[in-house]
Amino acid sequence: MTPLDRLIAEQDIARLITQFGLLNDAGDWAGVAAMFTEDARFIRPAGGDPVIGRDTIRTSFESRPPRKSCHLITNIVVDVRAADEASARSTLVLYAAPAGASEANSPALIGGFRDRLVRTSDGWKFAERAGFLDLKVSFA
Template identity: 50%
Template sequence: MHMDERRAIEWDCTRLIHQYVNLNDAQDWHAVAALYTPDARFARPSKPDEFIEGREAILASFTARPPRAQRHVIANTVVDVEGPATARAFSVIVLYMGDVPEGGGLPVQDAKSPLIGTFTDLIVNTPDGWRFKQRVGGLDFRP
């Protein structure tokens, strides 16, 4: 594989990871779910051994959660290209969360915040572009 092609895949996959956290923070769950393949597997950082199977189930798991104020920060992303249609990625994730006051204004940060963890991804090239085939979270510290 030519170096330019490898770098383009690395960039596309990194952009997918960044797009995911931005859409997640916007709580645009349909757009978040669309970043997964139809048969994807997802495990939240808080439950790394519990897989949610399939895009529709992933969407349902997000829409079932009560709304919260949140901001994800993703860092240290490294993408390893396996081939023209497959890559693996590792990222560190920091999650700030809290409750929005009834009168509006800035959210009050949750005492368990921030959470520090990781995502390990299998990303594949589809007719719709690069998508998560498997996304496994994990926590580095107990809240």
């Protein structure tokens, strides 16, 4: 893998990670699910059992109560391990409120994701996306 190939892969993966937050905030569950491999594993930052499989991941997002959210994803570090394999980690700040609300009524959540990614014929996809929480920041 050339240095240019590595940079392109890093940029493509960083874009995928950022796009995950944007699609999530837009409620585009088909778009979110399409970011995962067919047999992917997803662990929400709030924890719980892994959700396995692209269709099950989509269903898990669709089954949540509607909400208004803003995912701020930053500090993205990508490690390209091979032409078709990479890992990444990123920091997440999440603000959320019930759908139709004009104010968030819950604390901001700070955590992140640890990702395992593979390059497919459709581009980079999440093979595993494991979220975690570090802090809840209460409103004063």
